[in-house]
Amino acid sequence: MSGREAILNRLRVALREGKDDATREQAVQARIAAAPRGVVPMRGRLPDDDRVTLFCAMAQKVSATVERVGSSANVPGAVAAYLRQRNLPARVRMGADARLGAMPWNTEPSLEIDSGRAQDEDLAGVSHAIAGIAETGTVVLHSGQDNPTTVNFLPEHHLVVVRAKDIVGDLETVFDQVRQTFGKGHMPRTLNFITGPSRSADIEQTLLLGAHGPRALHVIVVDGD
Amino acid sequence: MEIRSPAFKENARAALDDPQLRHALEHVKSGFIVKRAMAAEALPEFEKLRDSSKAIKDETLANLDKYLEAYETKVTESGGHVHWAESAADARDIILKICQSVGARTVTKGKSMISEEIELNDFLEGNGVQPVETDLGEYIIQLRGEHPSHIIAPAVHLARSQVEADFRRVHTHLPVDRDLTEPVTLLSEARKVLRAKYFQADVGITGANFLVAETGTSVIVTNEGNGDLTQILPKVHIVLASIEKIVPTLSDLSQVLRVLARSATGQDMSVYTTLSTGPRRAGDPDGPEQYHVVLLDNGRSSMIGTEFQEMLRCIRCGACMNHCPVYHAVGGHTYGWVYPGPMGSVLTPSLIGVDKAGHLPNASTFCGRCEAVCPVRIPLPKMMRHWREREFSRRLNPATQRYGLKAWAFFARRPRLYRLATSIGIPVLSLFGGRGRFKSLPLAGGWTRHRDMPAPEGRTFMQEWKQREAQKQGARI
Numbered sequence: 001m002s003g004r005e006a007i008l009n010r011l012r013v014a015l016r017e018g019k020d021d022a023t024r025e026q027a028v029q030a031r032i033a034a035a036p037r038g039v040v041p042m043r044g045r046l047p048d049d050d051r052v053t054l055f056c057a058m059a060q061k062v063s064a065t066v067e068r069v070g071s072s073a074n075v076p077g078a079v080a081a082y083l084r085q086r087n088l089p090a091r092v093r094m095g096a097d098a099r100l101g102a103m104p105w106n107t108e109p110s111l112e113i114d115s116g117r118a119q120d121e122d123l124a125g126v127s128h129a130i131a132g133i134a135e136t137g138t139v140v141l142h143s144g145q146d147n148p149t150t151v152n153f154l155p156e157h158h159l160v161v162v163r164a165k166d167i168v169g170d171l172e173t174v175f176d177q178v179r180q181t182f183g184k185g186h187m188p189r190t191l192n193f194i195t196g197p198s199r200s201a202d203i204e205q206t207l208l209l210g211a212h213g214p215r216a217l218h219v220i221v222v223d224g225d
Numbered sequence: 226m227e228i229r230s231p232a233f234k235e236n237a238r239a240a241l242d243d244p245q246l247r248h249a250l251e252h253v254k255s256g257f258i259v260k261r262a263m264a265a266e267a268l269p270e271f272e273k274l275r276d277s278s279k280a281i282k283d284e285t286l287a288n289l290d291k292y293l294e295a296y297e298t299k300v301t302e303s304g305g306h307v308h309w310a311e312s313a314a315d316a317r318d319i320i321l322k323i324c325q326s327v328g329a330r331t332v333t334k335g336k337s338m339i340s341e342e343i344e345l346n347d348f349l350e351g352n353g354v355q356p357v358e359t360d361l362g363e364y365i366i367q368l369r370g371e372h373p374s375h376i377i378a379p380a381v382h383l384a385r386s387q388v389e390a391d392f393r394r395v396h397t398h399l400p401v402d403r404d405l406t407e408p409v410t411l412l413s414e415a416r417k418v419l420r421a422k423y424f425q426a427d428v429g430i431t432g433a434n435f436l437v438a439e440t441g442t443s444v445i446v447t448n449e450g451n452g453d454l455t456q457i458l459p460k461v462h463i464v465l466a467s468i469e470k471i472v473p474t475l476s477d478l479s480q481v482l483r484v485l486a487r488s489a490t491g492q493d494m495s496v497y498t499t500l501s502t503g504p505r506r507a508g509d510p511d512g513p514e515q516y517h518v519v520l521l522d523n524g525r526s527s528m529i530g531t532e533f534q535e536m537l538r539c540i541r542c543g544a545c546m547n548h549c550p551v552y553h554a555v556g557g558h559t560y561g562w563v564y565p566g567p568m569g570s571v572l573t574p575s576l577i578g579v580d581k582a583g584h585l586p587n588a589s590t591f592c593g594r595c596e597a598v599c600p601v602r603i604p605l606p607k608m609m610r611h612w613r614e615r616e617f618s619r620r621l622n623p624a625t626q627r628y629g630l631k632a633w634a635f636f637a638r639r640p641r642l643y644r645l646a647t648s649i650g651i652p653v654l655s656l657f658g659g660r661g662r663f664k665s666l667p668l669a670g671g672w673t674r675h676r677d678m679p680a681p682e683g684r685t686f687m688q689e690w691k692q693r694e695a696q697k698q699g700a701r702i
């Protein structure tokens with residue numbers, strides 16, 4: 001008997017007591033299909049403006065820096081200014097994301113853009129989030145042809161663009177959207193929920209920013225569009 | 226890892242005599258407790274979310290076979306492979322075969338307690354594959370040839386100076402006169418050293434905090450980002466998870482995530498919560514080409530349907546040990562196997578046998594703090610009691626204890642004698658102890674070696690009770 005059968009059999013015998021197999025199978029399939037929501041905190045259920053404000057506050061609380069711009073046309077300027085202020089070279093890693101691609105990067109002629117997956121020596125990476133979550137100040141990104149996951153982790157500085165209108169109250173709303181975009185039961189290869197820059201408290205429980213992932217997370221919230 | 230649980234008493238004695246450890250454990254006592262309390266306080270729905278999480282895990286366990294099958298179907302659909310391992314040895318073999326199939330020489334690893342449970346590192350090394358732990362705490366532990374002393378803070382028993390000494394000993398390619406006095410310099414050094422490893426590795430192994438049946442997704446929750454680099458850079462990603470990690474849907478995942486980070490570190494959400502489904506897709510610029518899940522049983526399916534089933538709700542947040550006075554006193558290594566603290570005291574006997582781990586369920590003051598903070602409301606003290614009962618009925622505990630209990634039972638069944646004995650005993654004790662405390666006491670050396678025993682003051686409980694009742698009666702008249 002294979003390991004699979006042995007394990008499943010043991011479980012089956014132990015669990016059969018209450019209900020028969022077929023009834024349980026049906027109930028399980030029904031529960032997965034319905035995916036009922038549990039307790040959703042009130043914290044994120046706010047009018048649009050307040051929700052964005054809460055998102056920004058929560059992100060700052062976990063040591064992300066946040067800036068709001070009026071339109072996606074301002075994003076290239078904001079990226080260039082971020083690098084200048086921190087004396088970083090005018091160079092970013094960026095996927096071929098259509099939302100980022102539509103922005104007027106030619107307004108920043110000195111900014112070099114490397115496309116494709118990130119490399120070890122990259123100092124700054126730019127990604128576009130599919131959502132922000134107000135209850136925790138989290139940005140949500142997924143992998144795909146135009147969205148290398150390495151950009152989220154290798155560069156020292158990670159700049160994430162999120163549209164204000166994509167900022168939702170809670171995790172459940174994000175999952176509903178993912179189900180809608182990819183089809184129920186389907187997922188992108190990687191779905192990243194990022195809440196602040198990387199950190200570790202493994203040495204004497206002292207909290208330090210910048211462990212293996214980015215040392216800094218900069219969130220650019222686009223209000224217009 | 227080598228089982229040292231039978232030596233619990235000796236381990237505890239050594240731990241209590243170790244001033245450096247005592248100092249390090251202060252961090253557990255102060256930090257974690259306050260942070261969890263603040264996070265719980267800040268979320269009005271926290272208690273309801275605990276109920277909800279408990280219910281989700283109960284539902285999953287009641288139909289675990291079905292959810293596992295549903296999960297497997299989804300993983301396969303997304304191009305991944307599911308491997309079923311009945312035992313630690315099975316899991317090791319499966320993993321080694323995958324490593325060998327791609328000619329792997331170096332394997333990076335995210336933090337996984339299951340990997341400790343199956344002693345994966347020694348096995349891989351013995352078979353010519355170099356495992357590299359990438360979580361900072363785990364990395365330090367690996368350099369020292371030790372085992373984690375806490376399920377979420379593996380190096381919590383160490384001081385900064387010890388870590389510095391290890392880095393100097395191992396990172397010999399770096400200048401000897403470099404300054405490593407600040408924790409942050411140690412972190413930067415580890416970051417640099419490990420960066421190179423991620424790129425060298427052929428296989429990345431992570432654990433899983435949860436597996437989602439709805440989508441065939443594995444979920445890891447980390448703060449450092451090491452787990453992500455471990456799984457996106459190498460050609461092959463292996464997820465090593467035990468069978469009870471399943472939750473039915475993404476909606477259920479939302480519930481358990483909300484209680485996990487808050488209970489563990491007091492964060493609303495850990496920095497990186499990463500959902501992985503299958504290997505890289507056509508056209509993806511990065512991500513692993515192969516995605517494998519190794520589902521480990523190793524004794525868990527035998528807990529289903531028994532009084533220990535509820536233990537499988539555990540989401541490994543560490544809150545029970547963070548709040549445990551016994552853990553605070555003796556630290557994690559004393560428990561002698563992978564899982565320390567109250568959750569270990571219940572789980573370890575189930576996994577390695579009560580004959581080897583019988584001391585663990587006794588290492589409790591039954592203060593109930595673990596149950597009070599457990600996000601999935603596992604009745605840990607009750608379950609430790611189950612083990613004690615089993616241990617007693619199987620005559621596994623030492624003779625002195627058995628005779629002691631028998632003697633006590635003899636008196637307890639004869640109330641008059643009991644009262645007589647205690648009313649003589651108490652004044653005698655208080656005579657010797659005066660109004661103070663005992664520094665030593667016959668038959669109680671285990672207690673008095675590391676702390677005083679308060680001397681009883683005057684009267685027995687029964688005498689006090691009688692008097693109070695009489696006073697109440699008097700007041701009522």
Ligand code: SF4
Binds near residue numbers: 538544546595601
């Ligand atoms: S038993 Fe409860 S408190 Fe302890 S680690 Fe498991 S979930 Fe956390």
